[in-house]
Amino acid sequence: MKPFTEHRGLVAPLERVNVDTDQIIPKQFLKRIERTGFGQFLFYDWRFGADGKKNPDFVLHNPRYEGASILVAGKNFGCGSSREHAVWALADFGFRAVISSSFADIFANNSTKNGFLAVRLTEDEVSEIMRRASEVEGYQITVDLQQSEVRDDQGFRAKFHLDEFVRHCLLNGLDDIGLTLQHEAEIAAYEARHAQPEMQH
């Protein structure tokens, strides 16, 4: 996994609550068997009309947000389906982090496996970043995982919390399958204590 230590980038404001994973990556694009190439389909139905033409009103098609790498959105981001494709699509599109006041559990979990940060701030802090991103052209912030804080050049500063172990894995880009396998002896002992099912039916 790609480590995440600190990232500074342009902020795009997505002023919607309950952005579900069906919007982030619609189901017709889940049939690929690779982990790559999902960025082109990110927010597809919002970015493109039924005729396949770009929707110029969608925030990511506004030229001032071109190249944005940090998304800020309303509460309950990533709700719905467990599809990790949602994180793959955001990352492949060029985002490194999403900021919201709350995230759906599975989305937040999936993020941590892909060196992608789901940053949880208070509603007021999210609103403030949203406001600055809308009002200040070229608005950039720094997401600093080492300090567990988000800051801009105009004096905004907010702390965020991430589980200490998850943070450690992200900072160091650790493969958590490898970490679990360090406990091979305990897994084997657990299996020895519990009967394994018969599947010969």
Add this chain to the structure above:
Amino acid sequence: MPEKKTLFEKIWDAHLVAEPAGRSPILYIDLHLVHEVTSPQAFDGLRAAGRKVRQTARTVATVDHNIPTEPRGTPITDAIAAKQIEALQKNCKEFGVRLFDMDSPDQGIVHVIGPELGLTQPGMTIVCGDSHTSTHGAFGSLAFGIGTSEVEHVLATQCLAQQKPKTMKIDVRGRLAQGVGAKDLALGMIGQIGTDGATGHVIEYAGEAVRGLSMEARMTLCNMSIEAGARAGMIAPDETTFAYVKEKRFAPQGREWESAVESWGKLPTDDGAQFDKTVEIDAAQLSPFVTWGTNPGMVAPVTGRVPETGNLNGSDRSATELALQYMGLEPGKRIDEIDIDRVFIGSCTNSRIEDLRAAAQVARGHRVSPKVRAMVVPGSQAIKRAAEQEGLDRIFLDAGFEWRESGCSMCLGMNPDILQPGERCASTSNRNFEGRQGRGGRTHLVSPMMAAAAAIAGHFTDVREWKFQ
């Protein structure tokens, strides 16, 4: 005195493999269900790292999301879907995983076949790369959805590193009225606590109304837990649970059955055990519900109206306005005056035999409105056979419903069963998100009885006043 524990805590503690200092606890997974959409990249990961599937006896696969519901044997015209199904076939063969394939008499929606084969049992930890894995919690198991990276993790290690969720008790007092079912309870609950009301929590449903539910109804309720943001939903196992599991194909048999029931009997939450949060619902106050918006929390009784937006503020107002705009609905419109074009009876929420019986009871002797196209998609091949044995297929066909092969179908429209732009659908599925059933499609979530009644009336109608034939 021993520590008082909840059902969740008993299962969690019994599955702890290790609690390394400064790390997430490592939890053993008893059953891993696999399907074609969220697994190919996980198997690729195993291959790339030279790893095997650790416990093939605890891993079961089926195809459900992508497959057409046309008669089996019809070629799959979607080349990318066909490739994904082939990938699962190839991966299962290579890694020695049991697959209930397209042509299997046991094929079905993964959350339908787990219970009906007896793979799902009380006290288990169950995962699947699908958010509706919460369904299996109906049996008093801890069951939750995971992403593809975690699918790979479980395939490789039979474990997951997990942070311990919080607990929430939903106490459903009183009894459900006639015509009000588990789907209405689920929709009412989500309407009450919101689509993020249970985020970070495992719900345990309790109370008189829950104890009175059949296993099918409990599965419907637990299925929808994720729509309230919950990590999982659970119901303590009881005689209803044991009677359902008994003699299922993979359930314990003979002496093993006796000892299993004895240990399952110890699972229910101890009196006095603490939950992080408690919510009360009065079952008697619930009516048949219909969603009007673009998430399952946007819901109203069938006797109610689409909300007015004038008295809402801030993000609530903009979310409601956006939803009504997408849904093509005027604020204040009566729910029972909303006309529909399509009906979908199916999905891991409502495609079981009891759901089909309830819908057939409504449909019997009636005709689907000439302006409505209605389809019934049984959850599994076994349910399809059982329904045909009871003659439910005849009732549906005579009434003008389509009777199709099993799969996820129009719940998420990954197969050819989709809505056209602007089409309005009464659906027994679980998500009314924008475009979920097809781009521009408008989904209203309802119970199987309400869906069947809407098919016939051509608009939503209160099933409590239905003229049964």
